[in-house]
Amino acid sequence: MTNRIQHRRDxxxxxxxxxxxxxxxxxxxxxxxxxxxxxxxxxAWKSLPYAADAYEKxxxxxxxxxxxxxxxxxxxxxxxxxxxxxxxxxKITLAITSSWVDQTDRLTSAQILDYHKRGHEIANHTTTHAxxxxxxxxxxxxxTDTCSQFIFNLTxxxxxxxxxxxxxxxxASNQELYTRFRSWAMTCSATTDLPLLYQLGDTFPWFxxxxxxxxxxxxxxxxxxxxxxxxxxxxxxxxHWTDQSGTMTKAQYQSIAQVAYDLNVPCVLPRDVFGQExxxxxxxxxxxxxxxxxxxxxxxxxxxxxxxxxDVGLSGAYAAALTxxxxxxxxxxxxxxxxxxxxxxxxxxxxxxGAVLTTNDxxxxxxxxxxxxxxxxxxxxxxxxxxIGVWARFQIDVTVPAGAxxxxxxxxxxxxxxxxxxLHVDHVDIRPIEQGSLG
Numbered sequence: 001m002t003n004r005i006q007h008r009r010d011x012x013x014x015x016x017x018x019x020x021x022x023x024x025x026x027x028x029x030x031x032x033x034x035x036x037x038x039x040x041x042x043x044a045w046k047s048l049p050y051a052a053d054a055y056e057k058x059x060x061x062x063x064x065x066x067x068x069x070x071x072x073x074x075x076x077x078x079x080x081x082x083x084x085x086x087x088x089x090x091k092i093t094l095a096i097t098s099s100w101v102d103q104t105d106r107l108t109s110a111q112i113l114d115y116h117k118r119g120h121e122i123a124n125h126t127t128t129h130a131x132x133x134x135x136x137x138x139x140x141x142x143x144t145d146t147c148s149q150f151i152f153n154l155t156x157x158x159x160x161x162x163x164x165x166x167x168x169x170x171x172a173s174n175q176e177l178y179t180r181f182r183s184w185a186m187t188c189s190a191t192t193d194l195p196l197l198y199q200l201g202d203t204f205p206w207f208x209x210x211x212x213x214x215x216x217x218x219x220x221x222x223x224x225x226x227x228x229x230x231x232x233x234x235x236x237x238x239x240h241w242t243d244q245s246g247t248m249t250k251a252q253y254q255s256i257a258q259v260a261y262d263l264n265v266p267c268v269l270p271r272d273v274f275g276q277e278x279x280x281x282x283x284x285x286x287x288x289x290x291x292x293x294x295x296x297x298x299x300x301x302x303x304x305x306x307x308x309x310x311d312v313g314l315s316g317a318y319a320a321a322l323t324x325x326x327x328x329x330x331x332x333x334x335x336x337x338x339x340x341x342x343x344x345x346x347x348x349x350x351x352x353x354g355a356v357l358t359t360n361d362x363x364x365x366x367x368x369x370x371x372x373x374x375x376x377x378x379x380x381x382x383x384x385x386x387x388i389g390v391w392a393r394f395q396i397d398v399t400v401p402a403g404a405x406x407x408x409x410x411x412x413x414x415x416x417x418x419x420x421x422x423l424h425v426d427h428v429d430i431r432p433i434e435q436g437s438l439g
Contacts, residue, residue: 007036016087019045046087065228066268067260068236070095070185070209072125072163074107077241082115084254090267095125095163095185095238098150109154116155121269123161124148124181133168137313140176145315148180161185161270163238171437175393176313178205178429178438179284183274185209185238205435207274212239212256215248221256229263234273279336280409283347283439284316284427292334293320299328301413306424311348311391314427321352322413325420333365333410336430338400345409346395346439347428351388355421357413359384362423364396365410370403377401380412391426395437 008022009029022028022039029036037048069085070093071078078094085092094115100106116122126132127146130139144162151159162177162184169186177184186208210217210224224235242250260267281292285305295303301324308319322330345364351357360382367378383394400407409430413423429439 015045021045022048064265065231065233065235066266066273067225067228068093068207068209068234068268068270068273069257070123070163070236070238070270071240072238073097073129073240074100074112074125075241076105076107077243078107079111080250081239081242081253082120084250085257085267086118088257088261088267090257090260091119091121091269092267093121093123093161093269095123095161096147096151097125097127097129097165098147099128101150113154116157121161121271122151122155122157122159123163123185123270124151124159125163126165129165131166131168132164132173133170137172137176140173141313141315144177144180161274172313174206174436175438176315179278179315179427181205183207183270185236185270205274205438207234207236207270209236209238212237212253213241213247215246215252218248218252218256222259225256225259225263225265228260228265234268236270279430280428281334283429284310284314285318285320285425286316290320290332293332294334296331296333296410296412297324297329300325301328301330303330303332308350308424308426310426311393314348316426319348319350319424319426320411321422321424322411323422324413324415326415326417329412329414331365331410331412331414332425333408335406336409337406338368338404338430339432340400340402340404342397342433343400343430344395344397344433344435344437345428345430346393346437347411348391348393348426348439349383349385349411350391350424350426351385352422352424353389355388355423356419357385357415357421357423358419361385361413361415361419363410363412363414364394365408365412366398366400367408367410368401368404369406369408371405376404395439397433 007027007029021044024041026039027036071081072095074096102108124147126143130143132140148159160182162181183205186206210221221237228235242248242253290305297303304321305318306321310316320332324330349362362385363380363382365380368376370376379398381396386392411425427439
């Protein structure tokens, strides 16, 4: 007589619901996914690793991408969606509008803090959910900074990701964010031509997210995740809630997260994989003594840090001060990593009261070096100055030569004959031209 052995088996949802403790050596098979777990006699099903996980961790993953999920507007129903992701072992981002916390049908402070402690990312979604294209720069600054302060006071960590309400943004609002966040999120429509796929390792500070409120995006979202299963790309999604008029159902939303789980596509956080800190250390000259900047001066010229009111919408309370009278010069510079191609340098400059300077007195300089620090070439360009006491935004493009690995980025006050005064320089930035202009 033939003996047949059958392992315990059930689908994913049933295993999660019952959450049994398998006996030591007992196997449990998950129908639908083909995965199985081996019990140890004490660990409940949800905490027990899959038997294939050890192999997966050792297997090269160079060809695999990742997925990001975020929940916007801190709605109370997010509790159900976070639980759904946690059951799949997925970390997600909660984009918080701070004035809505502890309000009816919204998440509480205690819940948000608990999610932070459990490893989910808490992102800035403004203070009142304002449309950033319809308010002033000063109002945007208040919206952004008040929400960040709320998140820091609650969690002890400054948010590194910002999410635009309504998907509404413009170049000015992006410039205001670049020293505050590593990355910020845009929104894509169901038919958008904007990019949704990013190579792992990209350093673009902004990324686009596909709307999972919209049931028309159900199949598209699953296809993007399937692409991430065999390509080193990142795909990103967001939703506000489910089971509302015109939205996906919870079951539909779960099926998207399930595809990522079934295909072993890692669920990652923007703070871990997207954007990077500014290539310039201390780009707004906030650190006392300017230890990241090398001062160079001749004669009676001086360099230093001075208290200022920054250009409207920008953060910080200080700027670099370069004071010189012909024939002396004052300069601050630092080494930044670059690669061959076109790069964009941008920032703010202002003539202090009493300055007698012209446009050709303020210079932006790049000195290119190769890996062994051999000087390759240099460029000095002269942005336009505004009237005395008025911040001017400058933007110049430079061509990094072949073989260059870093450059000395410098800002100098070199007055012409009979001229002199003080220049304030603030919020400087350098990045590949395809990443836009932020300083």
